[in-house]
Amino acid sequence: MAQNDFENKRDTADQKIDLRLWKRLIAYAMRHRRTVVSVMLVLLVVAGIDLAYPQLSRYAIDHFIEGGTTEGLWLYGLVYAALVVVQSLGVFLFVRGAGRLEMDMSYDIRQDAFAKLQQLSFSFYDTTSVGWLMARMVSDIARLSDMIAWSLVDLMWAGVFAVGIVAVLLAMNWKLGLLVLCITPVLAALCVFFQKRILKYQRAVRKTNSRITGAFNEGIMGAMTTKTLVREEASAAEFRELTGAMRTASIRSALLSALFMPLVMALGSISTALALSRGGSLVFAGAMGFGTLAAFISYTTQLFDPIQQLARILAEMQSAQASAERVIDLLDTQPDIVDSPEVKAEYGTAFAPRRGNWPPIAGGVEFRDVTFAYKTGETVLRDFNLKVEPGQTIALVGETGAGKSTIVNLVCRFYEPTAGQVLIDGVDYRERSQLWLHSALGYVLQTPHLFSGSIADNIRYGRKDATLDEVKRAAAMVRADRFIEALPDGYGTEVGEGGGRLSTGQKQLVCFARVVLSDPRIFVLDEATSSIDTETEQLIQNAIQTVLTGRTSFIVAHRLSTIRSADKILVIRGGRITEAGTHDELLALGGYYYSLYTHQYRAEATRNAFEA
Structure with missing residues (x-):
């Protein structure tokens, strides 16, 4: 199974989170x-x-x-109820806004x-x-x-809420507040410790997931080959x-995450115990009111809720880092x-062409001292030269x-030459846009x-703007109309996935009909008849005489x-070109072509004799 260069690159990359x-x-x-700002404002209100x-x-x-009084209780209850209503509305608006943001972001990135x-070149698909x-x-x-729509927004809420609690704690009693916050450095060290390990296993999970997706694809596409070679057991193994491998990495990552959260909660409990111990002494000494201690304990307990959220989000960011790397790489x-x-300024791009500036293509093609090597280092052509006049039909055998x-x-x-030039109508095609050339091509694989x-x-x-009559004419030119019209739904017949x-x-x-309808100036047939039956080949041979004229x-x-x-x-x-000329x-000449043709001719004659 092919492995992408990006995965190999990331295996040796720095393991720190890349902001x-x-x-x-x-x-x-x-x-x-607008959505982001509204969600953030809502969260600020909720945090407040x-x-x-x-x-x-x-x-x-x-x-x-x-105080032993009920004076003002109704007003207190009214304020409390109003805050509950506002907070509930804020949560509703947050969920709606974050959900919309998630869908919008997913749409944009895809x-x-x-x-x-x-836009990517063929070489990318060769290795991916x-x-x-x-x-x-x-x-x-x-x-x-x-992650971004929900967790990072939660991160902002947790940060604001945590800072607000720290400020209130220090304002209420700065000594007791510092005692509670002494746990923070330990928590920071804990986060750093777990960060590297969780990220390591999550990278392994994502890499293996890609290979599993590829294995599913190959298993489905190659099901017939697997069965005919009796490789079911080997493929399953x-x-x-x-x-x-994915299960092992996932379990280790889950184990670290499972350890991470309880440790954070344990630190929170220790901090609360410190606040109770010291705060209780202050209450008994008359240095702090009972209501103030209750609020202090409440804030201390709440402080570790946003910290737990921060820890959770950090762990998720570590997990999602591998996904972020791969998406950004793409x-x-x-x-x-x-x-x-x-060239872009003159002729436009694939998504914004300036067709009015495109010169017409007659179809002349010339190779001048062309050398070409693939990325793997294999040199295929050396100092290759060829000149083709407009309208000529050139066959390549070998x-x-x-x-x-x-x-x-x-x-x-x-692909482009490693050295030398390819000219279209006498001009190096790198001086024209790719779309200019591709719009004049007809390629049958x-x-x-x-x-x-x-x-x-x-x-x-x-x-897409072709009429049904134009579609039918194109099909008739390549003799496809016979089988199409014999189908129950004719041209409306569904071809299914992949045809x-x-x-x-x-x-x-x-x-063939699809290519003919586009009316190309340059036609390429790359072994287009090698995988079809003799009858269809004869139809195509007859069609070629008309189509290629x-x-x-x-x-x-x-x-x-x-x-x-x-x-x-x-x-x-x-x-290299070792022989050139017409069929006759x-x-x-009696060379390689003669030997190849006579061998095929004899094989074809023998096959026809057996069929007869």
């Missing part, structure tokens, strides 16, 4: 400044009322109980993360597992929005190992292929790994991919029968 990450995430909350209750109790003891995924991405987009983002990932500032797909990916600017929805929706995927309700050949025909086309071919009419066939071996010229 810069939280500042970035809090910035998402501040996009909804919490601070007022012990003073009301103090007044009641000193005035009504020790929108930005998905937009980032649309689906499980890693799904864990970031679903569980991590949900956890962070919940591998999965048990993953989940076992948001901060930069594409390997980016347009220069000058062994697996020879560089055929690399060439067409460079044409599409999915070896493995067809459809999106959930109807056949018509999939054909018009690249042109699972259609055969591979039918999916490929729909993909007048367009610059690159065909990466496995079945040589599909490229006999190409204007030029290139034999690629070791990243290469057969006459």
Whole structure:
């Protein structure tokens, strides 16, 4: 299972909480400044009322109980009731506001993360597992929005409440107040001790969770392979190992958290005992009133409630730190292929194109001394040169790994040359925007991919404004209309997830129609007929003659029968062109292409003879 570079980087990262990450995430909350401010104001009111209750109790003891009078009791009851009503309303407004903030933040982060995924280069997906991405987009983002909307707001309440209690304690009796607060340094040391350990195990949990998500994805997608190879038991054992590692790390993290809170509570009890012991002596000595001692004990007990909240939130921040790291890593990932500032200013970006400035594309393609190496260090092309005139059909044949797909990916600017230039209509394509080129491309992959929805929706995927008549014309051009119209719901037939309700050949025909509808100037077929049946291949061969007319086309071919009419066939071996010419010229040459074609021809003839 592929592991993301970010995970490896974070394994060696500093284990301290990075406040810069939280500042970035809090910035998402501040996009909804009105909600944040209203929630904070409500919490300030709630905290103020919490601070007022012990003073009301103090007044009641000193005035009504020790004073032996009921004068003013009705007014006291009215004030108390009013505070309860206001506080209840404040809690309601807080819950509503924090819930709204959580949903808004989750929406914003997911929108930005998905937009980032649309911008990242192919090299990112080469090294990033689906499980890693799904864990970031679903569980991590949900956890962070919940953390900021609720816990960090609670953190502000706890901080204000704790500071308020300390101020009141010191104002009432500063010596007794300092005695109570002497526990604070011990609590701080306790927090630091647990911080590193909880964060360590939470990082391990999140990393393993990504691998588990990926294992689920692979298990579902590869279910048939697993069964045919009788690997059920082995796959289950591998999965048990993953989940076992996550369980171990989770238990250790939970154990530390379980120890953390009781220790905080125990310190609170010690502080309360100190206040009772010393305060009781002062009451008996006549240096402090009974009502004041009751209020003091109440404040002392309440003091450790916000401190417990602070400890809880700190523990949650430690847990969520791993999620924050991974989400910010995703948001901060930069594409390997980016347009220069000058190009963006002139031609726009993928999300804000300036189409009026785009020059038309005729379809001329040229490689000038192109060298290309993948990030892994493998050099695929060296000093590669090729010139293709507009409207020409170029076929690429050769062994697996020879560089055929690399060439067409460079044409599409999915990757850029390590050295040299790729020119479109005589201009280095790095002097134009990526969207300018991609809008003129039609790419049909070896493995067809459809999106959930109807056949018509999939054909018009690249042109949402296309009419049904235009969809039908595109389907007719690639001979897909025959099977579509035979379906009960025709073009309205739902294809299912990934097009699972259609055969591979039918999916490929729909993909062809989708590309044709976008009317590209440069057409790429990357082994598009290698995984389909002979009948569908014949339909596609007939369609190619019509579809490719007048367009610059690159065909990466496995079945040589599909490229006999190409204007030029290139034999690629070791990243170089070893033979070039038309079908007849290469057969006459008697080289690698002749050997490959005659071998396939004999195999095809033998197969047809057996079928007959």
